Amino acid sequence: MRPPVVWRPLEATDLAYVAALEQQIHAAPWSLGNFRDALAAGYCAMVGEREGRIVAFGVLMLAPGEAQVLNLSVVPDARRAGLGRTLLDRLIDVAARAGAEQCFLEVRESNAPALALYAAEGFEAVARREDYYPATATTPREDALVLRRDLVARPPGHGRTTSP
Ligand SMILES: CC(C)(COP(=O)(O)OP(=O)(O)OC[C@H]1O[C@@H](n2cnc3c(N)ncnc32)[C@H](O)[C@@H]1OP(=O)(O)O)[C@@H](O)C(=O)NCCC(=O)NCCS
Structure with a gap:
């Protein structure tokens, strides 16, 4: 069985490594500066680590009454x-x-x-942003779909935890 993944906040010392992973994962990747700005802005940024290696990361922006997965x-x-x-x-x-009562995100169609x-997590398309993603060396210009789902209020509190 694979060792569990430990979930914890993204830290400043992770930035260079996460930005390098981002370059391998996304056609139009965030820069190191984008991640640094996200931390400085107080966004919720999380990494999943397996045996000390970051295998997943995510960033969430909170605003009054709503959130956006960035x-x-x-x-x-x-x-x-x-x-x-x-x-x-x-x-x-x-x-x-x-x-937050609702959550939004944008995704390439x-x-x-x-x-x-x-879709499996209950998000539904509510808008389309035409030509939102510029063409890159490997991908054409592309529309973004804006997805949304309702959230159910939960008691406050979260921390460092593991998952299978
Ligand atoms: C999208 C992404 C985060 C999914 O991560 P993942 O760990 O592979 O996803 P999970 O194993 O949790 O899969 C959950 C569900 O997503 C769907 N799914 C995930 N990968 C899929 C694939 N390649 N084909 C079809 N469905 C898929 C399935 O419904 C799956 O449920 P199932 O395993 O019970 O069938 C990952 O593919 C990724 O990092 N992609 C590149 C970055 C990206 O596109 N991020 C999203 C930008 S908006």
Whole structure:
């Protein structure tokens, strides 16, 4: 059996490593500065570590009454094992405990794995942003779908925990 994943907040010392992972995962990746700004802005940023190696990370922005998932990433060799769903659930839990009543996110319309995950987790498309994602060396210009789901209020509190 694989060792468990430990979930903890993203720390400043993780930034360079996470930004390097991001470059391998996304066609239009966040820069190191984007992650630094997210931490400085107080966004909820979380990593999942297995045996000391970061295998997943996500960023959630909280606003009055709502939240937005800004980043949700699992390294390729750790996918299809439930980590994306677990991370999304954890971000949603943080949002619900902070009092958010709804959660939004944006996703490429061609991103079938992410769309399947979000649909399974109760997100529904509420808008389309045309040509939102600029063309890159490997991907054409593409629309974003804006997805939304209602959140159920939960009691406050979260911390460092593990999951299978
Ligand atoms: C999207 C992503 C986070 C999913 O992470 P993951 O750990 O592989 O997902 P999980 O194992 O938790 O899968 C949960 C559900 O998502 C769906 N799913 C995930 N990967 C899928 C795939 N390749 N094809 C179809 N459905 C998929 C399934 O419904 C799955 O449930 P199941 O395993 O019971 O069938 C991951 O593929 C990733 O990091 N992709 C690159 C970055 C990205 O696109 N992030 C989202 C940007 S909006």
